[in-house]
Amino acid sequence: MTTAALEKLDIRDIEAFLYREADCLDRTDLDAWIELYAEDGSYWMPVTPDQPDPFTHISLFYDDRLLMEIRRINFTQDASSLIYAVRSSHIIGNVRIKSWDGEIAEVTSNFHAAFFYRGEQTLYAGRYTHTLRKNGDSWLIQRKRVDILNADQPLKSLVLYL
């Protein structure tokens, strides 16, 4: 990446965008959340730390827009797993820009998401890797990779994106 290009990136803008995405999830506003994703954008939560791809190895989540849409609708239906209050509070920290070519920025950050579901609060923690595409003076999410510390461990149900 050219330093020149990099200088043009204000990490504050990136942070603000990541906060906005987290805020959509904390408000369980999937309508607004989906809008932050590119048409060919995807959300991926692998099972193993070094997982090469979402297609030939099982993942916890791998949603393209189609599945995001189904999930968005399902979230408003009567699924018995979704009649409970779903609440979260995301803290995003240690945001670092890994690369920026003037169009695509790869950004890593750490996150702690306190997630409340079925009367239990669980802390999901790990690392985000956002591939962001410049879109006017904002961004679109090309891919969000979510590596939680215990992805390969026995986990309970995950009823919403982290």
Place this chain on the structure above:
Amino acid sequence: MTTAALEKLDIRDIEAFLYREADCLDRTDLDAWIELYAEDGSYWMPVTPDQPDPFTHISLFYDDRLLMEIRRINFTQDASSLIYAVRSSHIIGNVRIKSWDGEIAEVTSNFHAAFFYRGEQTLYAGRYTHTLRKNGDSWLIQRKRVDILNADQPLKSLVLYL
């Protein structure tokens, strides 16, 4: 809010102020903490996410300066619930300015407070909504609303502000 006005707000200042408040609590320095509140300031922790007011519905906390003062004194007395070490570590993140009219700023943030009491560490997480009044080149807290994820769930004793 006028963009003009907004531009004049440096989110860094706001963050620094929120950190200062959290630091008072982490150091259990209620003397300094109270000073951050306006004479008619209040600290509110509702029981329900959508709670309209602190008066006709029960809350966990709703302290005006009078009760803050009583609490401050009580914290130094011999209450059996307060003879234990009380320690906390607040992380405040995703700070966003919701409105700013040149005098009053409404700021939301997410927080994770690790709270240590009676040998147990508990993570309280949720959202802060600070109503801040400009006071010279610093701020005064008009109201701090604290929504924890599990406010309506069975909780143990809360012996200090979050």
Place this chain on the structure above:
Amino acid sequence: MTTAALEKLDIRDIEAFLYREADCLDRTDLDAWIELYAEDGSYWMPVTPDQPDPFTHISLFYDDRLLMEIRRINFTQDASSLIYAVRSSHIIGNVRIKSWDGEIAEVTSNFHAAFFYRGEQTLYAGRYTHTLRKNGDSWLIQRKRVDILNADQPLKSLVLYL
């Protein structure tokens, strides 16, 4: 500290440096981590909040470079306590510069480290106190003091730095 000097300190740089250190730990890259420490640097985790020194009172950790080196090597050996996946996600927040004399900066911050070991995720939370020495346009760690909330409580094994 002179305001003049202070002005020259961009808290962003400090934060970036703290994030970099945390990142080394999250990646369990002790080679890179050690390089962030001064030759006479040390890492200290006291047992009591008010502990005066690491020499006449027991501490959980007190590593000078010598012990850091032993630990770094041991981490790659076959110790039965280290054949398990060790993963962490640090969130560092509320970063504040306590002093800066143009050469040495003392920086406090709060941290929440989600630590995964032997199938269990534990949240370690507390305060960092970094004594940083200016080193060209970066920093070296003179001392890192880590006060976790429950340092004086029964804890399990701590197999890596927090």
Place this chain on the structure above:
Amino acid sequence: MYDIAHIQNLVEPNRVHRDVYLDPQIFDMEMIHVWGKAWVYLGHESQIKNPGDYYATTIGKENVVMVRGKDGKVHVIHNRCAHKGVKVATEGCGSVKGFKCPYHGWTYNLDGTLQGVPARAGYADTGFDMADPKFHMQKVAQSDSYRGFVFATLDANAPSLKTFLGDAAATLDNMCDRSPEGEVEVAGAPLRYIHDCNWKMFIENLNDAMHPMVAHGSVGNSTKRLAAKLPKDVPYPREAEIIFPFNSSYQFFDAMGVTGLPYGHGYMGGKQSIHSSYSDVPGYWDAMVKSYGEDRTKEILSQNRHNTIFYPSFTAKDAIQAVRLVKPISVDKCVVESWHFRLKGAPEDLLRRTILYSRLINSNASMVGPDDWDCYSRMQESLRSDSYEWVDIRRGIGKEDHEGQALRSFGTSDLSFRNQYKAWLAYMTTSSTKERAA
């Protein structure tokens, strides 16, 4: 399960054995013998105003639903699908046309009777009978309500609710009578407070007049110290008005008196309590006189019971419109719920006072509740000591006066403890509903 002799040895006239608080088997027996036989308060009719409104809760460890039927009647049914035992309604309140089990879709009417079974043909010639109660969400043995307070019991042989309540009912009457319309309604969600102690420690504490001046001395002194700094000419803030009585003298509490009633119920005060000297709320008196006339109003407002214990499941105040439910979880864990009520037709300011009271005294974040909490936990912890296995309840023994079914004594007497364990022993040593069913 212990035999009767074993249980009887746990309760002596002036002391009870620690096992009533520590032994998991005793707890399991309590769920069957005490919570399985007593009338337990579930909720208030104002929580389920319209047909189909329900509130899913518990009787001891039993999941039940209190629901408003099509006919407007309140039904209390077991929250269990007759097919494979799935919990049908989830905790808390909701509104439905009928109940539907999420697993295989069996549907139930609001009275719990089976409405439909998908692809029913598959049950042909299997002895399956829609009308058979075992294929319903079964009604609990008995349910009834008093002034809008809904109770149920799992025991078909239990006495009527009226008999069970006896003179304790007067507390609920007075709470309602304090409304110009004679009715209260629930004001919002409850406070929920986890306690690391046996459920009985909480209930027993509510008529324990020996503890406030000690356990709550700190907040009292703190308030005094602050009040001293306040301008003398203005009246004390309501906060002080609420907190100060907790530092009342032993004499004050003795004078208040304590009363024991059948079934382990009881109350402190009567004419005088820690609430009696609250200052007036503008407009309230007039509204009351308008409804009741002056004499009756005086009479209503002159009743002041401190805490009334409705053994085993809840406590109520009259001058403050709040009730506290205890939910047993395990031998050393329970959840306390504080619910608040609006006096219909009365100035909103009375609700504000009730809310303020509860926030100052009952809240997990108050400067009062956590001190009680700390004492309960420390009692639960050190009762296991082998140095002495008994809890003392001798204070004032032999100094009781009988008034009909009531027992009266000076306020700091342990009468209430003895009265509760008399009831407890009776419950624990008589056959269970299950035994009788068998």
Place this chain on the structure above:
Amino acid sequence: MYDIAHIQNLVEPNRVHRDVYLDPQIFDMEMIHVWGKAWVYLGHESQIKNPGDYYATTIGKENVVMVRGKDGKVHVIHNRCAHKGVKVATEGCGSVKGFKCPYHGWTYNLDGTLQGVPARAGYADTGFDMADPKFHMQKVAQSDSYRGFVFATLDANAPSLKTFLGDAAATLDNMCDRSPEGEVEVAGAPLRYIHDCNWKMFIENLNDAMHPMVAHGSVGNSTKRLAAKLPKDVPYPREAEIIFPFNSSYQFFDAMGVTGLPYGHGYMGGKQSIHSSYSDVPGYWDAMVKSYGEDRTKEILSQNRHNTIFYPSFTAKDAIQAVRLVKPISVDKCVVESWHFRLKGAPEDLLRRTILYSRLINSNASMVGPDDWDCYSRMQESLRSDSYEWVDIRRGIGKEDHEGQALRSFGTSDLSFRNQYKAWLAYMTTSSTKERAA
């Protein structure tokens, strides 16, 4: 430990007592009588390709290691050091020359025999004998593999694996036959899913044809609603192809049929299943025909078993190359592992379909699994209700056809439940290996 009569009273022809799901003592007995006697699936040979490769796992609560010996043979040994009982190999897979205990360094050969003891002189004249099995990591009673699937049993008297599998083996055969090379191999790490329910609820659910259209109706409708918005001319996305069948009608599932086999095994479908109408994968047909010829290929692809239950330890699909293991943790907790397989020699796209299927249906983050999870948990919770102590399994009773050792009925019959409890009762009421050993 309960006596036989007590156990027998828990299972009736048309219902089972709640205690089979709730009683911790029953769970402990299951570990000895069911999990201690049945052949339990451990893993696949492709997980341990080379000598020294091992996979450490469990049989019920017993820690074992499946390891490839120097001779290429698969050994299954107890994961316990003979010295003081330390767990030698840690969970999961690894590769070693031999095993070494971390505490005092005793070393073991890949077949579990003792290789060396440090400073052995200290054992002179103590009766210590390297050859004595009690100083080895002992072999489990029996182990064997079928088409690469490794099983073991703790019971020396257990029938052969072939006998145990019976016709259920055809599911594994078909899964492998669908590979042009006749072999499958594990594709990566499993999904792990904690369930707050008894292990049997999960196994029983896999042949429960009454629940999909209800419990999974939501995701089906959501997908339909979205599909409606999609351009009509393009074919449905594969996602829809996978999700829609879960909303199939009762008739569809009835037609599929359910089959019960000895030892509690069973399956749904056979010729037709929710997988039968998947669209073709380019290149696959040709590859199959090349290996098997057209007729045999048709035959192979025409088999479609929905879920096959290998009681008690796992379930498998054939048309989708995935298996799900249940790991009992406690009476109300189990972990479900989903493993996925590559069809050797087949287009990678078939693995992609298997992965997609599992992500959409089995994943903790899918829109299907969490609904099952919710039902299990609510069943576990309300089964404790005293209103009725039984779980109904009468559907279709008396409507079974015998075909040799197999029992067949319409798909929504409870036949599979009854068949599992027949096996369960047989396991629980015959002497344990331990008893026989004694």
Place this chain on the structure above:
Amino acid sequence: MYDIAHIQNLVEPNRVHRDVYLDPQIFDMEMIHVWGKAWVYLGHESQIKNPGDYYATTIGKENVVMVRGKDGKVHVIHNRCAHKGVKVATEGCGSVKGFKCPYHGWTYNLDGTLQGVPARAGYADTGFDMADPKFHMQKVAQSDSYRGFVFATLDANAPSLKTFLGDAAATLDNMCDRSPEGEVEVAGAPLRYIHDCNWKMFIENLNDAMHPMVAHGSVGNSTKRLAAKLPKDVPYPREAEIIFPFNSSYQFFDAMGVTGLPYGHGYMGGKQSIHSSYSDVPGYWDAMVKSYGEDRTKEILSQNRHNTIFYPSFTAKDAIQAVRLVKPISVDKCVVESWHFRLKGAPEDLLRRTILYSRLINSNASMVGPDDWDCYSRMQESLRSDSYEWVDIRRGIGKEDHEGQALRSFGTSDLSFRNQYKAWLAYMTTSSTKERAA
């Protein structure tokens, strides 16, 4: 409670049954029979220097307080209020004029006798007697101290502390003699380390000479590898001096020897230990000679016991001034506390060495403790295996020499295990204090 025969069958000359580590009922019996009869170390007099200073701790599961009385004497009393059983003093140290219960304010003198009861008139004619011990914070059966180390026992029939300690006392003597003033004092707060294993695994490990070179080989090699890089001419850093001995050969440990004493006590080394070749600390020798003369100083410094086990409650070193207490929590959980001492009148550098030693070897964050921890946990986990139910302790059996009450053998013998279980069996099979009290 198991009968004697059952207990006796758990211990054989060359092996112990896994149940001693796994069975919760055995653990409960241990609290009564072992921890209820042995002398248990509570703390050091230097923790309670002045009248009113106290330290609240435990004997097994019993909450007790060790407190300095007005008269300067040390009292050990049960930490339980005689009224309703509340824990009076909170964990850890503090300083008071007298004890006051937080619930109802009963007050106690520093010796536990009842000082006052609020509003005492309420107890008139109830048989209440201030002098009756059952209304006191009762004294434990016996307490005593040795060279400032405070012990207590819950058994009135226990032998004297001196008898109990026997030759193990020499370790405490030597620890104190190493102070020019003949006294040690506690240096600050302890390290607390949760262990997921039975308490006996920790105690047994302390004289287990077969494990260091294996379990701690890693840190030893790492240190060697680093040391190799260090300049040859400068002496090894103290860190290396401390770590290297853990990699000593079996011969070294055999030569050190192991000694078993009555009551399950024992130690390794004597003249030689892993501490013997520590380099000198400037000024220390002179200070010692000044106090003791050269010969006595040589004699003192020549004693070197590695770890001395004071069964069941703690271990001590002499050359390093540190003790480690084990606090049993449950059958599979215990907490280990490491306390450190200053040699009065000696150079501070000796404390620094003790601190450094403990940080390098005992700390939760050391490179030694976590490896022991891992072995204990894996032992706790795989002991449940049904492949073999016994833990082997045969090493060196029959190779012991009797010296008076002591048993001696080569250092890597299992003598210490056998000696501990001999004492354990004696405790577990003799009547409990409670039985005798009854």
